[in-house]
Amino acid sequence: MTAALPPTRLQSGTSSETAHLTARARAADAVIEPGRRLLGDTFAHLFVTVPPPATSQEALDRLQLLDGAHGGFIAEILLRQRYFEDLVALAVDAGVRQVVLLGAGYDTTALRFTGSEPVRFFEVDHPATQRAKLETLAAAELTSPVVSVPLDFTSGASLREELVAHGFDTEEPCVVGWLGVTFFLPPEACSATLADLADTVAPGSLVLFDYMDESVVDGTSSYQGALTMARQVAEQGEPYINGLTPLTAAEAARAAGFEPVEQLRVNQLVRRYGGTDPYCSDDDFMGLVTARRTEREPGGRGE
Ligand SMILES: C[S@@+](CC[C@H](N)C(=O)[O-])C[C@H]1O[C@@H](n2cnc3c(N)ncnc32)[C@H](O)[C@@H]1O
Structure with missing residues (x-):
């Protein structure tokens, strides 16, 4: 008989600490001088409990300390977001008016969105986690332009029903970001959420999700910084439990009804966005999949 797993941090009703960690990285990056920063999330500081660094050099020192211990994470956290925001900008230019963030954490894309067209986030x-975010926004007297949809991906509740109940239009295309989440979900909850998403979004919609290499989850990775991070997040009650590979990540997208259009690894993100002297390393144990919803099967939902 296998022992029951202890409840995760979220199951105990406590907001995500890993969401706080990614907000801390974004808040520090925003202090770095314009030529070197990787993202520029000017609202991330609202969500951090540690005061953000005061100067560009302090910010670089802080991020490089973390990068030295856990190479690859800073690049992944900041650059998956940068890539997502580029994807949103392109989609909005092409006429998309709905953006969905799954496992949004302390994401501030909507707060910083400056497009001239009205877009629903x-x-x-x-x-x-959502409660903690909304409390922080209220304390800062910021009106969030976002439609908040509380949902536990492991609860069996329908993503489609929840989104529709909150005004999401299943006939209009959208862009979906699912960043920093798949590795925290049991594999069956991850596949079920992807299938539910495919059942929710109109053909042509894009989903971007990232994944953690299987070797980090099973402890065989050669990236020691990733393994120590895995131990730390597990101790905090948010273990990495679902690993993929570039191949299985693409297969998971296809099985749900999406066709991959681009796959990138951390080192490719750093090459694309890091400039000539990126301040973080590109240890390569995570990847991104961008995939497009294919036409719905005749007779399927929405037909
Ligand atoms: C590492 S954070 C990433 C947050 C944000 N997307 C980012 O990139 O900064 C993981 C997020 O996944 C959410 N999450 C984890 N397990 C979840 C579940 N079972 N149901 C819903 N959200 C979950 C957490 O609440 C948290 O916001």
Whole structure:
């Protein structure tokens, strides 16, 4: 008989600490001088409990300390977001007016969105993290332009029903970001969420998700910084439990009804966005998949 796993941090009703960690990286990056920063999230500081660095050099020192211990994470956290925001900008230029963030955490894409067209942002997250985010925004007297959809991806509740109940239009295309989440979900909840998403979004919609290499989850990775991070997040109650590879990540997208259009690894993100002297390393144990919803099967939902 296998022992029951202890409840995760979220199951205990406590907001995600890993969402806080990614916000801390974004807040520090925003202090770095314009030529070297990787993202520029000017609202991330609202969500951090540690005061952000005061100067560009302090910010670089802080991020490089973390990068030295856990190479690859800073690049992944900041650059998957940069890539996502580029994807959103391109889609909005092409006429898309709905953006969905799954496991949004302390994402501030909507707060920083400056497009001239009205775009609806839907943020789906575990109620514990979403509550913490909304409390922070209220304390800062900021009105969020976002439609908040509380949902636990492991609860069996329908993503489609929840989004539709909150005003999401299943006939209009959208862009979906699912960043920093798949590796925290049991594999069956991950596949079920992807299938539910495919059942929700109109053909042509794009989803971007990232994944952690299987070797980090099973402890065989040669990236020691990734393995120590895996131990730390597990101790905090947010273990990495679902690993993929470039191949299985693409297969998971296809099985759900999406066709991959681009796959990138951390080192490719750094090459694309890091400039000539990137301040972080590109240890390569994570990847991104961008995939397009294919036509729905005749007779399927929405036909
Ligand atoms: C590492 S954070 C990433 C947050 C944000 N996307 C980012 O990139 O900064 C993981 C997020 O996944 C959410 N999450 C984890 N497990 C979840 C679940 N079972 N249901 C809903 N959200 C979940 C957490 O609440 C948290 O916001």
